[in-house]
Amino acid sequence: MEIFSNYTNIIKKALDSNDLLKSTNESYGLGNPQSRYELKMFSAEKNNLSLSIGDLSSVLSKNGVTPILNQQIGHHPDFRHLKGTTNTEKHYILSAFIDIRKSTNLYKRYDEETIYMITNTIQLAAIAVCSAFGGFIQRIQGDGVFVYFGRKGLSEKHATEHAMSALSLFTYFMKTDLKNIFVEKGIEIIHTTIGLDLGFEDKVLWAMAGINQTSEITTYSLHTSLASKMQGYAKANQIIVGQNVKEEAANDLSLYEVVDEKRYIFEIPHKNFHYTQYVFDWLKHLKSLNYVVTSPLGKLSLKSIVPLNFSNENISALREVASVNKPYYEK
Numbered sequence: 001m002e003i004f005s006n007y008t009n010i011i012k013k014a015l016d017s018n019d020l021l022k023s024t025n026e027s028y029g030l031g032n033p034q035s036r037y038e039l040k041m042f043s044a045e046k047n048n049l050s051l052s053i054g055d056l057s058s059v060l061s062k063n064g065v066t067p068i069l070n071q072q073i074g075h076h077p078d079f080r081h082l083k084g085t086t087n088t089e090k091h092y093i094l095s096a097f098i099d100i101r102k103s104t105n106l107y108k109r110y111d112e113e114t115i116y117m118i119t120n121t122i123q124l125a126a127i128a129v130c131s132a133f134g135g136f137i138q139r140i141q142g143d144g145v146f147v148y149f150g151r152k153g154l155s156e157k158h159a160t161e162h163a164m165s166a167l168s169l170f171t172y173f174m175k176t177d178l179k180n181i182f183v184e185k186g187i188e189i190i191h192t193t194i195g196l197d198l199g200f201e202d203k204v205l206w207a208m209a210g211i212n213q214t215s216e217i218t219t220y221s222l223h224t225s226l227a228s229k230m231q232g233y234a235k236a237n238q239i240i241v242g243q244n245v246k247e248e249a250a251n252d253l254s255l256y257e258v259v260d261e262k263r264y265i266f267e268i269p270h271k272n273f274h275y276t277q278y279v280f281d282w283l284k285h286l287k288s289l290n291y292v293v294t295s296p297l298g299k300l301s302l303k304s305i306v307p308l309n310f311s312n313e314n315i316s317a318l319r320e321v322a323s324v325n326k327p328y329y330e331k
Helices: 002-028 037-046 053-063 103-108 114-134 156-185 222-233 241-251 281-287 312-324
Strands: 094-103 133-142 146-151 191-199 206-212 212-221 238-242 256-258 264-268 273-280 293-294 300-302
Touching: 002 037, 002 053, 002 114, 002 156, 002 300, 037 114, 053 114, 053 300, 094 114, 094 156, 094 222, 103 114, 103 312, 114 133, 114 146, 114 156, 133 156, 146 156, 156 191, 156 238, 156 241, 156 281, 191 222, 191 241, 238 241, 238 264, 241 273, 273 312, 281 293, 300 312
Parallel strands: 191 238
Antiparallel strands: 094 146, 094 191, 133 146, 206 212, 238 273, 256 273, 264 273, 293 300
16 A cells, blocks of 8 residues: 555565675675665654555545554653542443564574564554544554554544554554565565553553653553454454444444454453454455545555555556446457
């Protein structure tokens, strides 16, 4: 998708540079430092990464989505006043755990700098997309990201919609854009696994964890914990959501399928409490959004940046469709 072009370009340069350097070393016993995509180049380009997501932010603003700007990890702006106190507060939140899988296998072929640039770029894509949808980056965990969706003054329903759309868009990037790069290189494909759950106001306690500067503003909630557990049941490029998410979204029931391996992610038998987890059909959800369009070849784009010109590939696809609609088509 066009909005991820800055991210995919950096990953391509990192992979190409490493392969070129390795080939030069094997052939001549030395490398060409001028051909190397180095960390200082990556650092310079990191500041421009969010530019392509600007197209997304523009579209989302027209759909009533407000990003959280100037974020400070671990200090959600709506609960920052809890810092340095023993005060607590009740407020709903959606918790999302995004993990990047199979990146360890890159060490079989690439050096540490290249792997850092690849995994960090993927993380930055997740951060940019979630932030654009009003998500708050609570924590960076290894190759993964922990995100909160929800704010004071924003309904649970709208926050749920924003979370599901953000995570769906990121998963599309992983399954499509990133996959194409790794297939070209003949290396094992990195994928994502995601867990998402919603805790309502009476089930979420906000408080400061830690002490002084070794602290963060965090939530104490069954549903924050369950989001992490659900992520563990997700297969490659799957999003697992909790029962509260499904019910609050109140959208097409065909988007959800019970997790076969473990239907109930949490149970309290004596209270007859059985909490279900579902595989979420994120691709079908993406195609239903009013600002996403599908090309004849099945590729997704934002409406505001759909290419005005047709490629030969597009024309061939249209010819195939039109051929069954005679007499309006002529070979």
